[in-house]
Amino acid sequence: MRLVILDKASLDCGDLDFSRLMGLNFEFDFFDNSKAEDVSKRIKDADIVVTNKVVIDASIIKQADKLKLICIAATGINNVDLVAASEKNIKVCNVTGYATSSVIQHVYMLITALNTRLTFYQKAVANGRWSQSEIFCLLDFPIADLAEQTIGIIGYGELGKGVEKVARAFGMKVLIAESLQENVSKMDERVPLNELLCESDIVSLHCPLTADTKNLISTNELKKMKSSAFLINTARGGIVDEMALLNALQQNLIAGAGIDVLETEPQDKNDKLLISGLNNLIITPHIAWASVASRQRLLDGLINNIQAFVEGIPRNIVNN
Numbered sequence: 001m002r003l004v005i006l007d008k009a010s011l012d013c014g015d016l017d018f019s020r021l022m023g024l025n026f027e028f029d030f031f032d033n034s035k036a037e038d039v040s041k042r043i044k045d046a047d048i049v050v051t052n053k054v055v056i057d058a059s060i061i062k063q064a065d066k067l068k069l070i071c072i073a074a075t076g077i078n079n080v081d082l083v084a085a086s087e088k089n090i091k092v093c094n095v096t097g098y099a100t101s102s103v104i105q106h107v108y109m110l111i112t113a114l115n116t117r118l119t120f121y122q123k124a125v126a127n128g129r130w131s132q133s134e135i136f137c138l139l140d141f142p143i144a145d146l147a148e149q150t151i152g153i154i155g156y157g158e159l160g161k162g163v164e165k166v167a168r169a170f171g172m173k174v175l176i177a178e179s180l181q182e183n184v185s186k187m188d189e190r191v192p193l194n195e196l197l198c199e200s201d202i203v204s205l206h207c208p209l210t211a212d213t214k215n216l217i218s219t220n221e222l223k224k225m226k227s228s229a230f231l232i233n234t235a236r237g238g239i240v241d242e243m244a245l246l247n248a249l250q251q252n253l254i255a256g257a258g259i260d261v262l263e264t265e266p267q268d269k270n271d272k273l274l275i276s277g278l279n280n281l282i283i284t285p286h287i288a289w290a291s292v293a294s295r296q297r298l299l300d301g302l303i304n305n306i307q308a309f310v311e312g313i314p315r316n317i318v319n320n
């Protein structure tokens with residue numbers, strides 16, 4: 001059997017252990033990345049394909065006559081045409097739960113950085129303001145305690161529940177948004193989205209990007225938030241209307257934002273958010289998931305999926 005990894009560099013930078021994978025009785029082709037026009041040729045003779053973000057659409061699947069399994073090196077599955085795969089009896093699997101601790105850690109890095117005005121103080125030190133202070137410290141920018149603040153969590157899966165657990169350890173109040181899925185029964189302890197936006201000091205997104213959540217946070221939603229509130233997005237870029245967010249930050253409709261994901265990744269160098277120069281905007285390059293331990297768990301999960309498929313007991317299948 002032939003196994004092809006289409007975008008190995010998005011998973012590994014030389015710090016992961018591939019020994020279990022290499023011990024399997026396969027022929028291997030590893031590519032650091034694959035452009036759209038290269039994919040069909042590269043998987044032409046593959047039985048198993050691993051992709052992180054490389055798109056495998058219906059036209060590519062149609063040409064892959066030997067393909068039996070597509071392994072997504074992520075939880076999100078929007079880069080593979082599941083219907084086309086099912087029509088050709090190709091199984092598609094993903095990996096879940098591998099980056100929970102890393103993402104939660106990143107969420108609170110963004111939250112605490114915003115609440116302590118980290119970027120403001122960093123620039124003040126770099127500009128020499130501390131060295132000019134008449135007292136031992138700088139108190140130029142107000143620092144807020146997390147205790148007694150209200151965090152609103154949108155998306156209540158494993159990540160949302162993990163963020164809730166840490167919030168309670170900080171002494172925060174927690175609001176959970178009602179599910180956006182129509183077929184999910186309403187839970188008494190959850191609140192409508194509009195109520196959550198109005199009452200939260202911090203709004204943290206942990207829902208998938210779907211037709212229902214595209215631009216879920218746009219101008220109307222940002223206007224409902226407190227002017228002192230922060231928005232955190234470590235989910236998917238398309239959930240937030242980026243131009244609406246930029247305008248809200250520039251007009252002080254909200255106090256700040258910490259975002260790890262964007263609609264277009266990587267950013268264009270002239271992206272308006274990137275070049276805004278706002279002290280109250282922290283952008284990180286989609287790394288909330290990317291601790292070494294998380295990436296190794298992801299790789300191990302991929303190997304477990306592949307072994308299970310070969311043994312005739314496929315796992316984590318996301319299509320029919």
